[in-house]
Amino acid sequence: MAVCTTLHTAATAAAQSLISPHRHRQQVIFYGNTAYSPRGARHHSAALVVRCSAATGDTVVIGLAADSGCGKSTFMRRLTSVFGGAAEPPKGGNPDSNTLISDTTTVICLDDYHSLDRAGRKENGVTALHPRANDFDLMYEQVKAIKEGKAVHKPIYNHVTGLLDPPELIKPPKILVIEGLHPMFDKRVRDLLDFSIYLDISNEVKFAWKIQRDMAERGHCLEGIKASIEARKPDFDAYIDPQKQYADAVIEVLPTQLIPDDNEGKVLRVRLIMKEGAKKFTPVYLFDEGSTISWIPCGRKLTCSYPGIKFTYGPDTYYDHDVSVLEMDGQFDRLDELIYVESHLSNLSTKFYGEVTQQMLKHSDFPGSNNGTGLFQTIVGLKIRDLYEQIVAERAPAPLEATRA
């Protein structure tokens, strides 16, 4: 629970700058207690600055990068569940808010730092992925402020209207997750991250997921989806994809190699690429740390129909970093049997035997629960909990005896 003190209009210029992003005409600007938006609407704010301090100290900041439609929301739901709570939009706030709050975590979507709204992007001929369509100065100032225990008024990008809405108050949580297109793009923001993840979905798989969602749930046509993916590709390659070199963990999703020339995209090969030497993060391993292992566990202990399941594990390099890579190709037929696989994995940061399997069973209805996407997202969630607990333990005051000695 955060402890907050409200400062009224007498707030200092420095404090006010946290909530007064004067840089872009599209942002809401505060004067006194009133916020002005570029569309001329005025929004009254009861208090200007709220200074808060998370009870455990400063906020731990996690970055999750991926293109749109690549499973960020699903990952966030798994992560929040590891911390034992459900995430909900801010109570009584904008119904189109992109923020999700639980007891421990607040997830903010970096789309809220778009400096150009939908019409503005069209006018300027840029996609939302282009740096020119995003306000990195404000992103940096606000993430830094939250990390330091200060509340901010963050803008909201409304995906329903395509407009920038009046800002919402974000109080510093124990864990802040910044998810979206660019959490690792700006060095200043990147340096604020305690841990970073990149969801690297191959083009074939991204296309299959986008078609499934945008045709079934959003009524888009196939040609429209193809055109949107093509239009975003150059900016994706230039500004989004390169961020994976900075990630502490990358979840790479590829078509299976178990079915020759598979073009259905239903069976997936998923790789968890874990950076060696990242602070407070020890990579998971299979059987024997540092060895190169290939394991086909099918048999009496794991029911799996064609094409089966194959795990591989071993050391590698990724963008000149030493990494460990755990790979799973194929899918589970019976999720409860995952315990057999879990018992052969080490460094999982579980609190009890079978916790990975329990988490997976709890959310068996989430996409990817029968394959490596769900398994590795769950494992990364447990590693983040472990990292958070290490940081909290480090901050805890030394026991009295130790202080006296």
Ligand SMILES: Nc1ncnc2c1ncn2[C@@H]1O[C@H](COP(=O)(O)OP(=O)(O)OP(=O)(O)O)[C@@H](O)[C@H]1O
């Ligand atoms: N692991 C998975 N396996 C199969 N399909 C998946 C998986 N993860 C996501 N999908 C599909 O992709 C769609 C988008 O997932 P999700 O909403 O989690 O992505 P997102 O990155 O949050 O998207 P956006 O940024 O556009 O809101 C889902 O509706 C689902 O169809």
Ligand SMILES: O=C(CO)[C@H](O)[C@H](O)COP(=O)(O)O
């Ligand atoms: O890449 C995206 C991240 O979610 C969106 O396309 C971007 O935020 C623009 O949103 P919209 O298409 O709703 O105008």
